[in-house]
Amino acid sequence: MKRLLRPRRPLIGLMTAALLATPLFALSPAAAAAPAPALIPKPVSQQTLAGETFTLQSSTAVSVVASADERAAATKVAEQLSAQLRRSTGFAVPLANTGAIRLSTDGASSLGAEGYQLRVDRTAVTVTAATPEGLFRGVTTLRQLLPAKADASTTQSGPWTIAGTAISDSPRYAYRGTMLDVSRHFFSVAEVKRYIDLASLYKLNKLHLHLADDQGWRLQIDSWPRLATYGGSLEVGGTPGGYYTKADFAEIVRYAGERYLTVIPEIDTPGHTNAALASYADLNCNGVAPALYTGTNVGFSSLCVGKAVTYSFLSDVFSEIAAQTPGDIVHLGGDEAHSTPHADYVTFLNKTSTIVAGTGKRVMGWHEIGDTALPAGSIVQYWGTDDTASRDLARLAATKGATVVMSPANRAYLDMKYNKDTPYGLSWAGLVSVEKAYNWNPSTLIPNLPASAVAGVEAPVWSETLDDIDKVEFMAFPRLPGIAELGWSQPSALNWTAYKDRLAGQGSRWDALSVNFYRAPEIAWR
Structure with missing residues (x-):
């Protein structure tokens, strides 16, 4: 009974494809610091970290820190991110116990269920929130900090860099x-x-x-x-x-x-x-x-x-x-x-x-x-x-x-x-x-x-x-x-x-x- 969607674009789940379109980064001391891209919605607070640039490399992994009752949901956010990064960068981007991209639900409790903190420097990208939902909101911001081609559904050429920044954010309305x-x-x-x-x-x-x-x-x-x-x-x-x-x-x-x-x-x-x-x-x-x-x-x-x-x-x-x-x-x-x-x-x-x-x-x-x-x-x-x-x-x-x-x-x-x-x-x-x-x-x-x-x-x-x-x-x-x-x-x-x-x-x-x-x-x- 349902009309079929005519062929038009790969539909991997935009957010699975797009949200996940957050490239992974690794240490890149030689990369030039560039101003962070303008974000929508505008965060509550954002600071540029001068001289800091993170670059996703073929060895970059994603790690998750979460309590037992939140781990499955937090891992799902990480898996979405990892899947899109594999798609657009061609890198493996595995989930690991330690990784240069770190998602943690151990913090930012003052920012509420949807709030998050995001920090990018030359050594790591860290998203911290009180809940998996907050992690998800932080990952959507991370997406926008990357080159647009990170959202592509096919492998693109690098480099995959993100300018150093520190963000603290939470919503105005529920x-x-x-x-x-x-x-x-x-x-x-x-x-x-x-x-x-x-x-x-x-x-x-x-x-x-x-x-x-x-x-x-x-x-x-x-x-x-x-x-x-x-x-x-x-x-x-x-x-x-x-x-x-x-x-x-x-x-x-x-x-x-x-x-x-x-x-x-x-x-x-x-x-x-x-x-x-x-x-x-x-x-x-x-x-x-x-x-x-x-x-x-x-x-x-x-x-x-x-x-x-x-x-x-x-x-x-x-x-x-x-x-x-x-x-x-x-x-x-x-x-x-x-x-x-x-x-x-x-x-x-x-x-x-x-x-x-x-x-x-x-x-x-x-x-x-x-x-x-x-x-x-x-x-x-x-x-x-x-x-x-x-x-x-x-x-x-x-x-x-x-x-x-x-x-x-x-x-x-x-x-x-x-x-x-x-x-x-x-x-x-x-x-x-x-x-x-x-x-x-x-x-x-x-x-x-x-x-x-x-x-x-x-x-x-x-x-x-x-x-x-x-x-x-x-x-x-x-x-x-x-x-x-x-x-x-x-x-x-x-x-x-x-x-x-x-x-x-x-x-x-x-x-x-x-x-x-x-x-x-x-x-x-x-």
Whole structure:
């Protein structure tokens, strides 16, 4: 049932291929010290170590220091690094008890679970963190300190050097995500892995999958099998769709988890549900199933709020999804329910939130759910365009104890066109240049929303016009790294002029990774 990814590039797991693309180094006293490359996201602290340069040599090995309960995960990070280095350098890069590249979870506890320290001098490269996740974040930084060709999927020529540097780093926000809409157009497991690889390179830690909408239901549900087999059969334009079996979804969750992205599954309710309504007549108030929908209009569908079967259906669906999702968040949608009377909407969301919370997961939904009863720990996703009504709902949610993830459509929606000539995407939220996507502050975007209520940021990619991963990459890059920096780096580090210079240096790395990125004319790519 899954569309095959057409041949386009070696897919070894970008992060396995890219993250791991960190070259190994060894003593090189003769190498000239060069300034360290500019990094995205910008670290909290970085110092140049003058006169120090490390060079990866054919004898370089990677070593791991970790407690017994962390050793397996820390070793997995090291193995990813070693595998990519073998690929790009042609060296053996073994794991060993001692090595010039050292990964250690014995330290940096003050920097939190994702924080790390990285030091490069002429004798060693050392990444120290309190957790394997912190090691992973440090390795993504190490990657960027290397030549772009270190990300290649085939053997390249050296030398493999890195300038001496000392970095101490940790994230601004705990939630830093991106969303991929697999409902309007379906993306294969391989395509989702490709996107995971790219997102993880910039220290994002949440992958929000929009799994159900009017155009398609994309996840196998054993208790309601026609959701996938019938409701997932088409996509926008009427072309064949597809769905993820439970094994497929488990593979996505596993792959994302090894790159420290938590999968957040979304089943949008009570609107955006035509695929479900078409699959089961009983879910409709009149008992008649509508036809499958392959257009792009919104707001016309609704689950039947007054029927008991609606809630047994949702209980089954969310229970199965929760059991497949190790993360603590399930997204229930809640947006654009224009066909659901407001009183019914509130009744429905109050019941559905209780169902989700009953699975042991935190409730997440679009900002419209701010007008309903919110279980403890709820997260509201703001997607407004600076309009008063959307901001009011986000502020209302905060008064109820919810936190807010910032995804303003006129800044963070990566499916918005860059300019009027962009060949894909939409423009209902405006044109979103690379600068506009970067040049805003999540903590001050909504006036009178306490900064403490802001959980982080997320960059959604809606797929009405994006039918393959090449087009997704074109719309996401170069804007996604900017959203990632807003989520990771300190406010004092956020400066467009300095950022666009750092961004310019990413182009050669994306070329090495075969990323189909938009070469924005305002960036002096190098």
